[in-house]
Amino acid sequence: xxxxxxxxxxxxxxxxxxxxxxxxxxxxxxxxxxxxxxxxxxxxxxxxxxxxxxxxxxxxxxxxxxxxxxxxxxxxxxxxxxxxxxxxxxxxxxxxxxxxxxxxxxxxxxxxxxxxxxxxxxxxxxxxxxxxxxxxxxxxxxxxxxxxxxxxxxxxxxxxxxxxxxxxxxxxxxxxxxxxxxxxxxxxxxxxxxxxxxxxxxxxxxxxxxxxxxxxxxxxxxxxxxxxxxxxxxxxxxxxxxxxxxxxxxxxxxxxxxxxxxxxxxxxxxxxxxxxxxxxxxxxxxxxxxxxxxxxxxxxxxx
DNA sequence: ACAAGCGACGC
DNA sequence: CCAGCTTCGCTTGT
Numbered sequence: 286x287x288x289x290x291x292x293x294x295x296x297x298x299x300x301x302x303x304x305x306x307x308x309x310x311x312x313x314x315x316x317x318x319x320x321x322x323x324x325x326x327x328x329x330x331x332x333x334x335x336x337x338x339x340x341x342x343x344x345x346x347x348x349x350x351x352x353x354x355x356x357x358x359x360x361x362x363x364x365x366x367x368x369x370x371x372x373x374x375x376x377x378x379x380x381x382x383x384x385x386x387x388x389x390x391x392x393x394x395x396x397x398x399x400x401x402x403x404x405x406x407x408x409x410x411x412x413x414x415x416x417x418x419x420x421x422x423x424x425x426x427x428x429x430x431x432x433x434x435x436x437x438x439x440x441x442x443x444x445x446x447x448x449x450x451x452x453x454x455x456x457x458x459x460x461x462x463x464x465x466x467x468x469x470x471x472x473x474x475x476x477x478x479x480x481x482x483x484x485x486x487x488x489x490x491x492x493x494x495x496x497x498x499x500x501x502x503x504x505x506x507x508x509x510x511x512x513x514x515x516x517x518x519x520x521x522x523x524x525x526x527x528x529x530x531x532x533x534x535x536x537x538x539x540x541x542x543x544x545x546x547x548x549x550x551x552x553x554x555x556x557x558x559x560x561x562x563x564x565x566x567x568x569x570x571x572x573x574x575x576x577x578x579x580x581x582x583x584x585x586x587x588x
Numbered sequence: 589a590c591a592a593g594c595g596a597c598g599c
Numbered sequence: 600c601c602a603g604c605t606t607c608g609c610t611t612g613t
Contacts, residue, residue, distance in 0.1 A: 332599040417597050479603055
């Protein structure tokens with residue numbers, strides 16, 4: 286059954302993409318999402334300034350109705366926050382996403398099920414969400430540059446090139462057969478901080494001292510969210526932009542700052558000493574987070 | 589099954 | 600474009 290979806294982007298009144306301090310941006314984005322939530326069935330925030338909406342229920346699958354809903358939404362965001370937004374309505378998330386990018390400042394683009402195939406056909410494969418430079422290059426290697434060409438490919442050779450998951454996704458998406466549901470946002474599964482070193486170096490002490498404030502910052506974020514971690518990583522980006530990581534999993538989740546600092550220090554040391562090249566950026570990451578609402582799962586570890 | 593490491597993508 | 604931050608899939612090893 287056809288589904289209507291939309292996605293919006295925060296724009297200034299003049300249509301320019303707004304830039305401002307981080308906290309402020311997040312606060313505004315949150316208010317916009319709040320406004321939007323009232324007018325849709327399901328809202329899936331993706332990134333700071335975008336969201337997918339499910340409005341099949343409210344529109345009854347009628348694209349005319351869907352477009353009035355979108356117009357109301359845009360109007361509400363404009364009057365309450367002074368921001369324009371660009372919206373795409375389509376039968377699937379992939380197509381809605383492309384549609385929303387089509388007319389940039391203050392746009393509203395509708396692609397009905399009938400139009401979907403034709404709409405996709407002539408577009409470059411890079412327009413597909415999930416297809417970046419590497420995948421596009423690989424596709425070009427087998428003579429595929431448009432979504433139409435991709436739609437006509439056999440799944441098998443694609444699978445050899447890209448693996449099962451991506452191959453199936455590419456095939457479905459190109460054929461407008463993507464049926465990814467719009468899902469309410471989940472909690473983050475990992476948190477990280479990364480910094481750029483003042484000078485490229487591989488001296489462990491120097492690196493750790495520059496990383497130190499970021500570790501503390503990460504920890505306060507954890508505290509603020511009342512969550513614990515069970516996995517710690519150190520991340521290094523070398524001068525040639527390649528990435529190295531060292532990670533370790535703990536026996537049980539913790540939120541202890543000392544633990545975080547000690548593990549991070551050891552991991553950074555390992556990274557720095559095993560690297561043949563100087564490091565350009567370093568970071569720390571915590572993963573396998575368990576939250577306050579999830580605190581009961583702690584008992585599972587103890588049993 | 590789990591852990592570690594890497595790379596690609598996107599905002 | 601870059602920096603900073605997420606998420607996911609794949610591969611290898613135990």
